[in-house]
Each structure stands twice: as structure tokens, then as C-alpha cells.
Amino acid sequence: MMFVTKIIALHILFLSVHCKETSDSRILVFTVATEAKDGYLRYLESAHEFNITPTVLGFGETWKGGDDIKRKPGGGWKINLLKEALAPYKTDTKNIFLFTDGYDVIFVNSLNEILNRFSRLNAKVLFGAESYCWPDPELASKYPEVTDGKRFLNSGMFMGYFPEILKLLERETVEDTDDDQLFFTKAYLNEEFRNSIQLKLDHKSEIFQNINGAATELEIYTTESKEGGPEVYTIKNVVTHTEPLILHGNGPSKLTMNYLSNYVPKMWNSVEGCIKCKQNNVNLSDISVAEFPSVLLAIFIELNTPFLEEQLEKLHMLEYPKNRMHLFIHNAVSTVKCIV
Numbered sequence: 001m002m003f004v005t006k007i008i009a010l011h012i013l014f015l016s017v018h019c020k021e022t023s024d025s026r027i028l029v030f031t032v033a034t035e036a037k038d039g040y041l042r043y044l045e046s047a048h049e050f051n052i053t054p055t056v057l058g059f060g061e062t063w064k065g066g067d068d069i070k071r072k073p074g075g076g077w078k079i080n081l082l083k084e085a086l087a088p089y090k091t092d093t094k095n096i097f098l099f100t101d102g103y104d105v106i107f108v109n110s111l112n113e114i115l116n117r118f119s120r121l122n123a124k125v126l127f128g129a130e131s132y133c134w135p136d137p138e139l140a141s142k143y144p145e146v147t148d149g150k151r152f153l154n155s156g157m158f159m160g161y162f163p164e165i166l167k168l169l170e171r172e173t174v175e176d177t178d179d180d181q182l183f184f185t186k187a188y189l190n191e192e193f194r195n196s197i198q199l200k201l202d203h204k205s206e207i208f209q210n211i212n213g214a215a216t217e218l219e220i221y222t223t224e225s226k227e228g229g230p231e232v233y234t235i236k237n238v239v240t241h242t243e244p245l246i247l248h249g250n251g252p253s254k255l256t257m258n259y260l261s262n263y264v265p266k267m268w269n270s271v272e273g274c275i276k277c278k279q280n281n282v283n284l285s286d287i288s289v290a291e292f293p294s295v296l297l298a299i300f301i302e303l304n305t306p307f308l309e310e311q312l313e314k315l316h317m318l319e320y321p322k323n324r325m326h327l328f329i330h331n332a333v334s335t336v337k338c339i340v
């Protein structure tokens with residue numbers, strides 16, 4: 001009898017410790033951004049929508065990760081910044097680390113939901129996946145094949161337990177100007193290492209949605225608000241049947257990202273319209289014309305465009321004082337056809 005009681009007591013103890021650990025686990029969010037670009041402000045706004053406060057690394061510093069990150073490899077600096085920032089967490093086995101890029105990412109759901117999904121994916125380290133093998137397409141055939149979802153690693157968003165993340169970051173030394181995605185790709189392609197830290201890719205975008213190559217898979221869905229308020233929009237991946245929790249406008253998918261971020265998280269609804277448009281407005285009735293904010297108007301003529309003259313006429317007729325307006329015209333059309 002004594003024996004049985006003891007076992008039950010131990011079992012209860014084990015359960016309570018186990019529950020305590022999972023409910024106490026928190027996600028700590030890190031990003032790298034050197035300056036407050038528009039994309040960064042949008043990132044922070046989306047984070048604040050879910051009470052997320054990212055730790056921002058490199059802010060105010062000169063970018064050291066290569067001079068043209070959009071077209072050329074680079075970004076090793078991110079790894080070196082993270083290595084330093086995460087050193088104090090080396091023995092933290094309870095909390096979860098989450099990294100996202102800072103200029104082209106938005107959160108569309110809460111850390112609780114991210115934690116829930118992560119715990120179901122049976123990974124200790126999880127990276128977002130994408131359609132393209134970059135920066136070294138030659139490595140494509142070395143990737144394990146997948147039947148469902150995207151095959152290749154993208155390093156703009158990843159998460160995991162601190163000890164395993166540090167093992168990954170410290171696997172090799174990396175120069176600030178080396179490519180971070182190549183660094184992580186090599187780690188992933190090493191099967192023994194991959195298994196040793198349970199490194200997986202989020203092939204079906206359960207959490208991470210890299211948009212490049214997947215724009216046509218994404219749809220904006222409406223759900224009615226429970227409290228009878230305005231409808232709420234969510235993003236669904238109609239190919240993998242998931243609702244991704246963080247979006248990344250990687251590579252040339254920035255325009256799709258801009259489009260989606262006009263609706264999520266809680267950016268637009270049919271009752272209030274564009275919610276963000278009502279923030280930080282200046283009431284022109286309250287200030288003198290001389291104090292009107294200076295405005296930059298940018299016009300992009302990327303195709304042969306009819307009625308251009310009429311459009312410019314309309315701009316000319318705007319009531320806003322001309323000395324407070326700057327005009328930028330980008331013209332990619334070498335010859336203008338005049339139809340007489």
C-alpha cells in the first residue's frame with residue numbers, strides 16, 4: 001500500500017513539474033535592424049499588436065553584413081550578433097528563442113499560438129522553408145526530398161531551444177560579410193548535425209510563411225469577430241492548408257507583403273476602413289500654411305502610360321502649397337508615343 005501511494009505521489013509530482021515547465025516557457029524574440037526604416041516600424045507595430053517586444057540587435061550601428069544584401073550573399077553579421085547576445089542563455093532549457101528579420105516581416109498571431117504550434121512540430125530548432133535554393137542553387141540536390149510543402153531553408157525566420165540554437169550558431173566561425181543563409185544551409189545539409197539538434201524546416205508554413213515563390217498560395221480570409229465587432233482578416237495558405245503566424249516578404253516578394261500587411265494584423269475592416277491611416281495624422285486646420293508638413297510625391301512611370309499629361313495636370317491642381325511639396329518622377333519609358 002505504502003509503495004503504491006509513493007508511486008502516485010511521484011507521478012503527480014512529475015506531472016506538476018512537467019506542466020509548470022511548459023506553461024512557464026516563454027518565447028524571447030530577437031531581430032537585427034540598424035535603423036528605423038518603414039519596414040521596421042511596420043514590424044514593430046505588428047509585434048505590439050500581440051504584446052511582443054523584440055530585442056533589437058545592431059540598432060544605430062553601421063550595417064556590417066555586406067553592401068548589397070538584396071542581390072548578393074551576406075548577413076553573416078546577424079549570426080555574430082546573435083552569438084554574442086545569446087551567450088547568457090546557453091543553459092536556458094525552458095524558454096524558446098525566436099529570430100526574425102527586421103525589415104520585411106510581420107507577426108500575424110500571438111506568441112502563445114507560435115509556442116503551441118512549435119511544440120507540435122517535434123523540433124528543437126525550426127527554420128522557415130521556401131521554394132528557391134539560395135544563395136547556392138548547386139546545393140539543391142543535396143536537400144532531403146519533401147512530398148508536401150517547400151524544400152529549401154530560408155534564414156529570415158527561425159526558432160528553437162537556446163542550447164541547440166547556440167550549438168548551431170557556434171558550429172563554424174563566420175565572417176560578418178559571409179552569407180548567413182549559406183551558413184545555416186550547410187548545417188542543415190549535414191545529416192548527422194541536423195539530427196543531433198533536431199533541426200527541421202517548417203515545410204508547410206505552420207508558423208513561418210516565406211512569401212517569395214508562394215504568393216499565389218496565400219489568401220486573405222474574413223472571419224466574423226466573436227464580440228460582434230468588425231470582421232477580422234487572417235492569411236491562409238490554400239495549398240498547405242495552414243494559417244501561418246509570421247509572414248516574411250523575402251527577396252522580390254515585398255509588394256505582396258505590402259498588400260497583405262494592408263489587412264493584417266487588424267489593419268483594415270469594413271467598419272473602420274484603414275485603421276493605420278487614422279494614426280499620426282496632422283489636422284491642417286490647426287496650423288499655418290507655412291508649417292504644413294513637407295510632402296514627397298513619387299510618380300513611377302514604368303510602362304507606356306496613357307493620359308499622363310492629364311494626370312500631371314491633376315497633380316498640379318492639388319491645393320496643397322507647392323513649396324511644401326517635393327516631386328519625384330521615375331520614368332522607365334524611353335520613348336513616348338504621341339497619338340495624334
Ligand SMILES: *[C@@H]1O[C@H](CO)[C@@H](O)[C@H](O)[C@H]1NC(C)=O
Binds near residue numbers: 283284
Ligand atoms: C481639425 O481642427 C478643426 C479646428 O480646430 C476642427 O474643427 C476639426 O474638427 C478638426 N478635424 C478633425 C478631423 O479632427
